[in-house]
Amino acid sequence: MNYSRTDRWAQFESLPRPLTGHFSTPPNLVFPGRHRHAWGQLSYATEGYLQVWTPDARFIALPQRGVWIPPGILHRVRRTSNAVVRSLYLDTQVFGLQWDHCCVLSISPLMHELIREFCTLPLDYDESGRHGRLVQVLVDQLSDCSEAGLILPWPSDPQLRRICLRMQHHPSTEFSLEDLSASLGVSTKTLTRRFQQETGLGFRLWRQRARLIHALPLLERGDRITDVALACGYESLSSFIAIFREHTGVTPGEFARGVFDT
Known part of the structure; x- marks a missing residue:
């Protein structure tokens, strides 16, 4: 056939x-x-x-x-x-x-x-x-x-999904663990435990990965690295570059130019 x-x-x-x-x-x-x-x-x-x-x-x-x-x-x-x-x-x-x-x-x-x-x-x-x-x-x-x-694990719990969607749609906003806990009416300890159980990641690491994923299409279309860092909630360019390289193996500039280690 x-x-x-x-x-x-x-x-x-x-x-x-x-x-x-x-x-x-x-x-x-x-x-x-x-x-x-x-x-x-x-x-x-x-x-x-x-x-x-x-x-x-x-x-x-x-x-x-x-x-x-x-x-x-x-x-x-x-x-x-x-x-x-x-x-x-x-x-x-x-x-x-x-x-x-x-x-x-x-x-x-x-x-x-x-x-x-x-x-x-x-x-x-x-x-x-x-x-x-x-x-x-x-x-x-x-x-x-x-x-x-x-990898960005996604929680199944409806309350945590809403929180993750907020952070995904507004990566430049500095959502604190305390503010999010208060919005759910739970302690920061409880929210931290639930987040770990649902995603296998800590709250800050999850937010970090979500921001990096948001950065990828911005870099691909040629936005300035400084502007991308700010759009992803990083006030320090050096911090953004270091975290980006830690997770991807390349700097934001190398990613934008298509330069990857073999």
Whole structure:
């Protein structure tokens, strides 16, 4: 059976091969809204970057990072306007991959080249020849990928979700733990405990990550770094640069220029 790369993946009931590759560039694909599928997926941007949103978290995949999405997970993919996205779709049972949670994976230079090559193959590639051997190497490399990336866990508690939405929509506002606790009618100790239980992060670290995620599209469109720092609630430019580099591995200026370590 011949499959077109322009087909909507939602139309597939099963994969044409246990491992299937797909690539897209900005002019020729509109990502669907929230959806789920019966196979695992690795979304990887060889240019630009992407975000994967699930009900539980936001996963940010900068260059040299990919997002693993297990079967059955409701998700939405958001990407930059210049992103070139290459995705792997896997039958996890065939390959024995038991990853049951979304995560950001570190993509090695070898894995990068393997993904680029594999995603150029026809969907009905020959599994018994060299393409089948490439599949095995690719799966072996994927299984060795380590988790590393920017993740923003999202609370399920309605009160905490409202707080997180306020901080997400107003990143320059200095919401204090005391003010937010008072708005809920609980102690700061109680709010701190609930936040940790719901997100796995402390309040200040969660707010820090939310601000950095807000900074990414501003830097991408060319805003001055000083203006971005202020828009994200940082009065100190040096503090913003240091925190940005701690979480992403590059400075804001390097990110804006597309300079990333290999």
